[in-house]
Amino acid sequence: MKNAMNVSRRDLFKFGGVAAMGVAAAGALAGCGQPKLAGTGDAAAAGDGSTYVGPSFLQKPAEITDFAETHDFDVVVVGAGESGLAAIHAALEAGATVGVLQSLSIVQTAGNMGASIDLTKTSEAGIKAALSFINYKSDYRANMGQVETWARNSQEALAWWAEAAAKGGSESKPYDYVVNCNGHDVYFHANTYFHDEGHQKGALIIGDAVQEEGAEIFFETPCVQLYMEDGRVAGAIGEAKDGSHVLLRAAKGVIMASGDYVGDSEMLYYYTPDAKGLHQAVDFRNGTGLKAAMWVGAQMCPASHTKMVHGEGPKVRFEMPYLFLDRHGKRFMDEGCCRMGYLNEFTNKYLAEVDFAESTAAKFFSIVPTNWEEHYEAWKPFSDISIHNAYRNVDPEAWIKGDTLEELAANMIAYADEEGWAHDYTVEAIVESINRYNELVAAGEGDADFGKRDEYMVPIEAPCYAVPRGANNIDALVDGLWCDDNLQCLDADMQPIPGLFAVGNASGPFFGNSNYPMDIEGLSVGRAITTGFATGRYVAGL
Known part of the structure; x- marks a missing residue:
């Protein structure tokens, strides 16, 4: 896709990882500190003499082996929100076939503004200062490779979203602003949709477009498990409305774009205990995809997670x-x-x-x-x-x-x-x-x-x-599965899990403070679209 905002970094994705710059920064990550899955380690004795196996969402269910349908794709995406739609489009554009599991009957997004760095105005020192500023606002817990992926690719990714949404009649009202980071002016460009039903209208347009481009979306089919083959995540298993299961096999990788877990109170209070008592904005973002990833060894970012609270x-x-x-x-x-x-x-x-x-x-x-x-x-x-x-x-x-x-x-x-x-x-x-x-x-x-x-x-x-x-309204958690610079999920030993990636709020650590910093307006949505965009193209090229 050619547009005025394209800065010709497309070919860099073929080599050197998602960030397209060969970034080696690993970020300051602490140990995971979360219990092992039930049945995978020693169980602790509860006070009443029974065996404590941890929270219910970490209890691995029986493996699903009976499938009503099996479909083969290059890339499988779990979730069709901002990050998922961006991943679908980018993978298709890179020549991959794409299958999608979506728990709802439609594509669905949240938010009204997505931010990008204007690379044509911001100096190299300014870009690096922006990364440092975000890390400072994240209590120095950010994975700097992931932050750099956003910085280097947000301009192209957000320009694509604006152009694609506009084709269907959802026009962005651009908002340009400057933030001084460590003495350097950083120029930001944001798409805004406060006037036009937020990002949801554009998402519906883009959802139709990616299906016309060849993506196959299985609606009302949440991902309930991941499919393993020879020690590799080789697909995602969805559950249809009638209770049957469909297997989407992935030759190159599965991208978890399932969003956060704000609708699951047990997960919320476990990973973000200071959210207790806040109004949970949605119930359909209930961590289903995150649980499936943990059941194959993926780890969540260290608690307490960064919460987005509005109202x-x-x-x-x-x-x-x-x-x-x-x-x-x-x-x-x-x-x-x-x-x-x-x-x-x-x-x-x-x-x-x-x-x-x-x-x-x-x-x-x-x-x-x-x-x-x-x-x-x-x-x-x-x-x-x-x-x-x-x-x-x-x-x-x-x-x-x-x-x-x-x-x-x-x-x-x-x-x-x-x-x-x-x-x-x-x-x-x-x-x-x-x-x-x-x-x-x-x-x-x-x-x-x-x-x-x-x-x-x-x-x-x-x-x-x-x-x-x-x-008093908790809208989202912006920490998810523990990932490396390439948004590939990590196990408890910080080793990449073959075939498994995560983007948007299903990934991390991008943020790290207990509360979402609002100094860069639209950063959360901008990060979601960009990480999906970058990772979709990266996985398609594997």
Whole structure:
């Protein structure tokens, strides 16, 4: 496919691995630390004298050997989301035959924005600085080969997606922005689809296109096991609606593009225990494909996994370090850490207060003065605050307002009641907290309660606003199967498993922090499309 964004790196995929640059960086990986599959090692004794065999999803089922149908392909892809569709297309374009197992009746994606690096504007030092920045934001747990695969190939992959979706009428509204990484400007180009049903509309278009190109998709046929032959993953086994099984044999490899496990509570609380109590966004991403991979020896990335938590206030993500009031109307943190992606660490204690039964206990309010724009300009030189994002601007008309502190408090309570928040606000508690904050500001001796940066200590005087905050919806886990630079799955000894690859949220470690960093907008979707695109072409060339 030729387009303006193509940077002519296609032939490099034939040699040197997925990253197309011969990258040797292995990333800082710790030991897996997860139990062996039941029946593959010594069982531990439980406290009641019975045998503990670990969580149920690690208990390997009986091998399926009876198939109603068998089909042969070069490449088999498990899952038809963003990463799967990209893998299907790239493998087809490279000349491979492709079979696909898809658990749903349609292709399905999530997200609204996919990011790429503009390689025509970003220097080589800037590209390397971006890799270092992502690793820093990932607590230095990222596999740098995987991150480089995204950096080197995202421009081509995202340009393909935009072009392919546009052919069917789903036009991207491009969003270009710059992030300074280690002193270097990195130029990003993102496809955005907030205006057009998100990526799903484009995915349906691309799903039809890859089938016209020759891919055979078995809908409503989830992958329940992988097929082994001579010590190699040689296919994927799907279960049809009638309970029969179909075997898709893979001459070159199986690409796991099955997404994460957010819909499986046992897996979620095992690998991401700090997600307990958050609302699980979907149930169909239940880790089925990941389990099948683990049953043949693939390992999950070390816990705790990186979670993507959303669900903020109305109209805008407003990330400025004003006074925050919790579900009791009390201040609870140094608001200098105001980014949505990290606030879960400060609010998850409130989920325990309601026995993890009500996710809105993580909600809170930001109390904002009417002259907030002046502060934004003054704070920009030394802060990463954000008052808008790529698709909609700040709209104070949508915020809660009060001409007095008492009126503001009453309006906050009315809003929280209408939204069904789990809270025990009182007008008195809210007003008392705001007055205490203003006393600290007036004293001019710094934040004696939480130690916030002095420049952020500004008075909150009526009239003023309250902006609903607090992310309580877990949309995705962006860590999956432990992979090498080429996105080939690894076993417990960090050795590649022949024939098995993973992409998108089924793979890792690309991220590594407990919360998804939002400094590069659209990175998750951009990574999913790009790793699928790169790995599909790589496996087709084996």
